[in-house]
Amino acid sequence: MVGGGFGGLLLARELAQAGARGQPVEVTLIDQRNHHTFQPLLYQVATAGLQPQDIGISLRATLRRHAPQIRLGEVVDIDPDAHTVTLADDSSVTYDRLVLAAGAVSTDLGLPGVADHSFGLKSLADATAVRNHVLRRFELASHDPDAHEDGSLTFVIAGGGPTGVELAGALAELVTLVVSRDHPDLDTSRVRIVLVEVMDRLLGGFSSRSAEQARRELERRGVEVRLGTGIAETTDTHVTFDDGEVLLARTLVWAAGVAASPLAQTLGVELGPGGRLPVDRRLRVEGVEDVHAIGDIALGLDDDGEPLPQVAPVAIQHGRYLSQLIQDELAREPTRPFTYRDKGTMATVGRSAAVAELPNGLRFGGFPAWIAWLVLHLWMLIGFKNRVGVLFSWFWNYLFRDHAARLIVDQREAGGRGAADDSSAATAPPEP
Amino acid sequence: MVGGGFGGLLLARELAQAGARGQPVEVTLIDQRNHHTFQPLLYQVATAGLQPQDIGISLRATLRRHAPQIRLGEVVDIDPDAHTVTLADDSSVTYDRLVLAAGAVSTDLGLPGVADHSFGLKSLADATAVRNHVLRRFELASHDPDAHEDGSLTFVIAGGGPTGVELAGALAELVTLVVSRDHPDLDTSRVRIVLVEVMDRLLGGFSSRSAEQARRELERRGVEVRLGTGIAETTDTHVTFDDGEVLLARTLVWAAGVAASPLAQTLGVELGPGGRLPVDRRLRVEGVEDVHAIGDIALGLDDDGEPLPQVAPVAIQHGRYLSQLIQDELAREPTRPFTYRDKGTMATVGRSAAVAELPNGLRFGGFPAWIAWLVLHLWMLIGFKNRVGVLFSWFWNYLFRDHAARLIVDQREAGGRGAADDSSAATAPPEP
Numbered sequence: 001m002v003g004g005g006f007g008g009l010l011l012a013r014e015l016a017q018a019g020a021r022g023q024p025v026e027v028t029l030i031d032q033r034n035h036h037t038f039q040p041l042l043y044q045v046a047t048a049g050l051q052p053q054d055i056g057i058s059l060r061a062t063l064r065r066h067a068p069q070i071r072l073g074e075v076v077d078i079d080p081d082a083h084t085v086t087l088a089d090d091s092s093v094t095y096d097r098l099v100l101a102a103g104a105v106s107t108d109l110g111l112p113g114v115a116d117h118s119f120g121l122k123s124l125a126d127a128t129a130v131r132n133h134v135l136r137r138f139e140l141a142s143h144d145p146d147a148h149e150d151g152s153l154t155f156v157i158a159g160g161g162p163t164g165v166e167l168a169g170a171l172a173e174l175v176t177l178v179v180s181r182d183h184p185d186l187d188t189s190r191v192r193i194v195l196v197e198v199m200d201r202l203l204g205g206f207s208s209r210s211a212e213q214a215r216r217e218l219e220r221r222g223v224e225v226r227l228g229t230g231i232a233e234t235t236d237t238h239v240t241f242d243d244g245e246v247l248l249a250r251t252l253v254w255a256a257g258v259a260a261s262p263l264a265q266t267l268g269v270e271l272g273p274g275g276r277l278p279v280d281r282r283l284r285v286e287g288v289e290d291v292h293a294i295g296d297i298a299l300g301l302d303d304d305g306e307p308l309p310q311v312a313p314v315a316i317q318h319g320r321y322l323s324q325l326i327q328d329e330l331a332r333e334p335t336r337p338f339t340y341r342d343k344g345t346m347a348t349v350g351r352s353a354a355v356a357e358l359p360n361g362l363r364f365g366g367f368p369a370w371i372a373w374l375v376l377h378l379w380m381l382i383g384f385k386n387r388v389g390v391l392f393s394w395f396w397n398y399l400f401r402d403h404a405a406r407l408i409v410d411q412r413e414a415g416g417r418g419a420a421d422d423s424s425a426a427t428a429p430p431e432p
Numbered sequence: 433m434v435g436g437g438f439g440g441l442l443l444a445r446e447l448a449q450a451g452a453r454g455q456p457v458e459v460t461l462i463d464q465r466n467h468h469t470f471q472p473l474l475y476q477v478a479t480a481g482l483q484p485q486d487i488g489i490s491l492r493a494t495l496r497r498h499a500p501q502i503r504l505g506e507v508v509d510i511d512p513d514a515h516t517v518t519l520a521d522d523s524s525v526t527y528d529r530l531v532l533a534a535g536a537v538s539t540d541l542g543l544p545g546v547a548d549h550s551f552g553l554k555s556l557a558d559a560t561a562v563r564n565h566v567l568r569r570f571e572l573a574s575h576d577p578d579a580h581e582d583g584s585l586t587f588v589i590a591g592g593g594p595t596g597v598e599l600a601g602a603l604a605e606l607v608t609l610v611v612s613r614d615h616p617d618l619d620t621s622r623v624r625i626v627l628v629e630v631m632d633r634l635l636g637g638f639s640s641r642s643a644e645q646a647r648r649e650l651e652r653r654g655v656e657v658r659l660g661t662g663i664a665e666t667t668d669t670h671v672t673f674d675d676g677e678v679l680l681a682r683t684l685v686w687a688a689g690v691a692a693s694p695l696a697q698t699l700g701v702e703l704g705p706g707g708r709l710p711v712d713r714r715l716r717v718e719g720v721e722d723v724h725a726i727g728d729i730a731l732g733l734d735d736d737g738e739p740l741p742q743v744a745p746v747a748i749q750h751g752r753y754l755s756q757l758i759q760d761e762l763a764r765e766p767t768r769p770f771t772y773r774d775k776g777t778m779a780t781v782g783r784s785a786a787v788a789e790l791p792n793g794l795r796f797g798g799f800p801a802w803i804a805w806l807v808l809h810l811w812m813l814i815g816f817k818n819r820v821g822v823l824f825s826w827f828w829n830y831l832f833r834d835h836a837a838r839l840i841v842d843q844r845e846a847g848g849r850g851a852a853d854d855s856s857a858a859t860a861p862p863e864p
Contacts, residue, residue, distance in 0.1 A: 034571060035839045053483045056839045060614040067616060072571040072840075091575070106847060120847035128843055129850030139466060139504040143523070182492040184499060236849070254848065385828055392824075396817055407467045407488045408504075411560050411843045415538060415552035416686065417668070418561030 001099040002075050002085070002263065004031040004059050005039070007295035007315035007322075008101030009382070014323035016066035023330060027068035028093060030085070034059055034072055037124055038381055040312060041390070043163060045127035046253070047170040048135065048178070048406040049397055052124045054389045057382050075102070078266045080288045097290045099322065100277065102261035104296035104310055107274075109257050113234040118254040121163060130253060132408045134171070137250065139408075141190075142183040151248030153191045156239050158231050159256035160197025161204060162347040165214055167253060168195040169350040172221040177401040193223045194247070198230040198256070203355070205309060205345055210355040213365050217349040231256070258310060260297045267291065272299035273307070281337030283322050294318035302340050312380070313343055348373045351398065433531040434507050434517070434695065436463040436491050437471070439727035439747035439754075440533030441814070446755035448498035455762060459500035460525060462517070466491055466504050469556055470813055472744060473822070475595060477559035478685070479602040480567065480610070480838040481829055484556045486821045489814050507534070510698045512720045529722045531754065532709065534693035536728035536742055539706075541689050545666040550686040553595060562685060564840045566603070569682065571840075573622075574615040583680030585623045588671050590663050591688035592629025593636060594779040597646055599685060600627040601781040604653040609833040625655045626679065630662040630688070635787070637741060637777055642787040645797050649781040663688070690742060692729045699723065704731035705739070713769030715754050726750035734772050744812070745775055780805045783830065 001012055012029045019025040038055035045052050059070055073087040078098070086092045106122055108114035119133065120126045134155065141147035155171060157164050171193050180188045195202075195218065202218075202225065203211040215225050230242035231252075239249045260275040269287045272278045276299035277285050283298065285291045295315030300308045308314045321338045328335040346356035346369060354369035364372075374394065381387050397403055412419050433444055444461045451457040470487035477484050491502055505519040510530070518524045538554055540546035551565065552558045566587070573579035587603060589596050603625050612620045627634075627650065634650075634657065635643040647657050662674040663684075671681045692707040701719045704710045708731035709717050715730065717723045727747030732740045740746045753770045760767040778788035778801060786801035796804075806826065813819050829835055844851050 033840065034567065035841075051483060051485045052841055053485070053837060053839055056841065058614075058838050061834060061838070064613060069617075071575055072568070115848060118848050119850050122847065123845065124839070124841045125843050125846040126848075126850050128841065129846040132843075133850075135466060136504070143503055181496060182490075185501075252849075388824070389821075392820070402493060405485060406490050406493070407485055407556070408465065409467075409484055409488065409556045409560065411557050411564075413555065414557040414561040415554065416547060416550050416558075417684075418551050418558050418565075 001027060001101060002030050003101035003103055003261075003295070003297075004029055004033075004036050005101060005103045005295060005315060006312045007319035008099070009036050009059070009062070010316060010319035011099060011101065011294065011323050012068050013063060013066065014320070015326065016063065016068040018323070018327050019068070020066045023327060025326070025330070028071060028095075029059065029063070029068055030071045030073055030075055030087070030093065031059060032072070032074045033123070035124075036062065036382060038386075039122070040377060040380070042121050042124070042127045043167040043170055045124065045405070046121060046130035046134070046167060047174045048131050048403040049170060049174075050390060050393050051405045052128055054386060054393060055381070056124050057386055062382055075263055076266070078263075078291075080267065080291060083290065095290070097326070098292070100261075100263060100285070100291065100293040100297050101295050101315070101319070102263045102297050103315075104258040104260055104274075105262065106254055107257045107259040108254065111231060111233065114231070114252075114254060117234045117236050118158070118252040120254055121167070122258075128409070131405075132410055133251060134174075135406055135408050138179050138183055138186060142186045148187065148190045149248075151237060151250045154194065154247065154249040155192070155251045155253070156194045156196060156231075156247065156249045157253045157255060158196050159254070160195060160199065160202040160225075160227070161255065162345075163255040164195055164197070165202055165218065165347050165349060167255060168193055168218055168223045168225075169221060169348065169353075172218070172223050173350050174403060176221070178403045178406065182406075191222075192249075194226060194249070195223055196226045196229050196231060196241070196256075198228070198242075200228045202227070203347060206347070206355060206357055207363060210357055210363055210365065214347065214349055214355055217353045221350055258296070260299075264293075264297055274299075274310075276307075276310075282325060282335070283318060283338060292322055294322055300338065300340070308340055311345075314340060317341065346373050346376070433459060433533060434462050435533035435535055435693075435727070435729075436461055436465075436468050437533060437535045437727060437747060438744045439751035440531070441468050441491070441494070442748060442751035443531060443533065443726065443755050444500050445495060445498065446752070447758065448495065448500040450755070450759050451500070452498045455759060457758070457762070460503060460527075461491065461495070461500055462503045462505055462507055462519070462525065463491060464504070464506045465555070467556075468494065468814060470818075471554070472809060472812070474553050474556070474559045475599040475602055477556065477837070478553060478562035478566070478599060479606045480563050480835040481602060481606075482822060482825050483837045484560055486818060486825060487813070488556050489818055494814055507695055508698070510695075510723075512699065512723060515722065527722070529758070530724070532693075532695060532717070532723065532725040532729050533727050533747070533751070534695045534729050535747075536690040536692055536706075537694065538686055539689045539691040540686070543663060543665065546663070546684075546686060549666045549668050550590070550684040552686055553599070554690075560841070563838075564842055565683060566606075567838055567840050570611050570615055570618060574618045580619065580622045581680075583669060583682045586626065586679065586681040587624065587683045587685070588626045588628060588663075588679065588681045589685045589687060590628050591686070592627060592631065592634040592657075592659070593687065594777075595687040596627055596629070597634055597650065597779050597781060599687060600625055600650055600655045600657075601653060601785075604650070604655050605782050606835060608653070610835050610838065614838075623654075624681075626658060626681070627655055628658045628661050628663060628673070628688075630660070630674075632660045634659070635779060638779070638787060638789055639795060642789055642795055642797065646779065646781055646787050649785045653782055690728070692731075696725075696729055706731070706742075708739075708742075714757060714767070715750060715770060724754055726754055732770065732772070740772055743777075746772060749773065778805050778808070
């Protein structure tokens with residue numbers, strides 16, 4: 001099993017439990033990182049609302065009771081005939097059945113400069129880098145008057161989906177509630193937060209009423225929302241829009257496109273849109289034996305033949321279904337095909353403001369939606385200690401309008417071997 | 433004022449408060465980092481017992497009420513005639529009175545390889561690097577049998593002072609309580625933790641009875657204590673002792689020597705042992721006008737003419753004294769010379785085990801000393817939120833013998849611009 005995200009972690013746990021109950025299952029979970037990342041809250045780490053560790057959960061800790069094999073490493077190749085995966089350190093692991101749950105990565109859509117000059121938001125390392133960078137812009141601007149003019153205080157967020165909307169809202173609150181008090185010398189009216197979306201509306205998956213409500217809430221918080229605008233090019237110092245306008249900006253966060261993990265390409269099958277692996281209703285990768293794909297890397301279809309979205313609920317339902325399927329197959333019992341149950345969707349814009357839509361058409365916003373959002377995310381978060389940590393941070397931030405997580409901790413400033421050590425855990429140490 | 437450690441932070445706060453009360457004081461605090469680091473607990477971050485953010489406190493948050501100027505940057509030069517300090521980004525700050533509170537740095541004592549191949553333990557970045565490195569050794573060894581032989585499981589700690597002793601004890605507990613359960617495949621009896629001290633006893637500042645007690649407690653936890661042994665040379669793969677023995681070891685943490693911050697050298701005065709700035713009983717740097725030095729960078733003498741140790745209580749008493757001195761001078765009132773009051777010293781070896789000594793000769797160990805150590809460190813820690821966070825982590829670790837902080841978060845794995853951005857906040861952004 002490759003990947004410890006929502007789907008992979010759930011499947012690993014359920015199958016390991018089945019193994020502990022005596023079923024003939026042995027589980028090996030391979031992940032590049034030693035922790036599950038609660039991606040829906042990465043934007044709060046990027047805006048210093050939460051600590052990175054609040055939403056990172058040690059895989060070995062959470063899986064400790066039923067202890068599947070856990071292997072830290074990056075899968076670089078798959079040989080379906082030999083039933084073997086190869087890791088970056090040239091070791092290999094054989095499988096009877098392989099589940100690809102490697103998720104999605106940011107894609108620059110081929111736009112010049114985006115890969116090198118924008119920040120991603122897919123891992124704790126990404127979110128920490130955004131936080132450090134953003135806090136440093138304010139530090140710089142509070143003593144360097146030029147920084148008010150050179151784009152240091154202009155933050156561009158590309159992509160008007162939930163991630164972009166939530167990040168823009170949280171950044172606006174960071175400025176209003178925290179930066180304005182931390183940096184009395186800084187004229188926060190010079191801060192510009194620009195949310196760019198190539199479509200003519202925000203939140204593509206939501207109703208247009210919710211999208212409009214989100215846009216109004218963002219604008220009320222000082223975010224400039226530019227719809228129908230794409231990004232043509234970027235450098236470290238400016239962003240060029242597709243209408244030719246050049247904006248001085250030293251921060252571009254890329255939330256505009258995701259593609260399936262490049263791991264999908266190693267299977268040699270024809271990929272669907274977004275580089276995703278087409279799967280059948282039993283989540284088997286079409287054309288490859290004994291390989292399943294779940295979550296963001298998979299391209300599954302709903303009952304109407306429409307592709308399922310790349311969201312956490314699909315990954316979770318995939319994981320749960322596949323666990324059942326594998327156990328049923330071992331017991332030689334039949335399993336119904338996978339059906340996705342849409343449970344609705346929500347996005348938060350800021351304190352006391354969110355939009356939520358249920359599949360029955362019910363929609364609500366404002367404070368009730370925000371509370372629902374808080375409860376749902378706490379409930380989805382894995383690990384009691386993490387729940388307590390997040391809850392405490394949220395209470396603290398809400399009551400004191402303070403973001404205690406605003407530390408700039410940059411590992412590359414470590415002394416001695418610390419700064420250069422171990423660019424990847426998958427790499428074997430140097431030989432003597 | 434340069435440096436937001438124990439002394440600098442206290443002085444900045446007290447003087448800013450005096451300024452707020454109407455006294456003619458304006459305070460500018462310059463620090464390389466945007467947070468105060470509670471250095472006495474860095475070793476717990478290095479061993480995944482605490483989160484980095486538990487012991488990092490935003491300077492702007494803690495000084496918010498009386499808001500002195502805060503400047504993020506590295507001081508690289510001082511011109512005492514012009515009353516000016518120059519920062520790494522070539523900007524400068526003028527002063528009426530300068531207080532150097534820049535602390536101490538690790539020193540390799542000129543030993544070959546130490547600067548490049550050992551880990552320091554002076555900042556959150558250092559401690560995070562140690563944590564990532566150590567956790568990765570266990571990940572590697574749990575699937576690679578060679579790693580049991582090549583020194584991946586051998587951890588050398590140089591220096592038998594409190595930092596080395598506490599780190600060795602905490603690492604031993606990480607192995608016994610956490611690694612043994614996280615990595616059932618790993619033979620933890622192959623893990624070696626070697627504490628090396630060049631003197632013939634541990635804990636130089638303590639009585640020999642306490643030192644002996646600490647040695648016994650460490651050995652009971654499986655730590656190999658090598659006294660009277662120095663390190664001659666090191667690489668990434670082995671450590672050579674001064675008796676010629678070569679030990680395969682892929683981890684060396686350097687806690688064997690500190691020197692005053694290199695900033696002391698820019699003043700052009702003759703430095704004392706350890707590169708420290710000799711100060712008189714009013715904490716003035718001898719031979720330079722309007723410059724004070726406090727804490728680890730200063731070389732002060734006690735009533736008997738002996739140099740004061742480089743420990744937190746000296747820095748704190750320095751900060752408090754200098755605040756009073758400056759206010760008295762403004763009010764044209766006399767101030768007595770600085771006198772250090774020794775309040776005792778303590779070090780913890782692990783769960784329920786510590787040694788403590790009071791200046792009246794009273795010494796105690798075991799559980800009472802450990803509780804005293806916990807209470808004292810919680811009390812010294814600045815910031816209510818940090819205290820709650822540390823207390824919660826300690827309870828959690830104690831009750832569940834679990835270290836939830838064992839995440840490997842490596843910023844250099846960030847995508848796009850994240851990995852390469854901003855090697856230092858003091859660096860001006862690139863021009864367009």
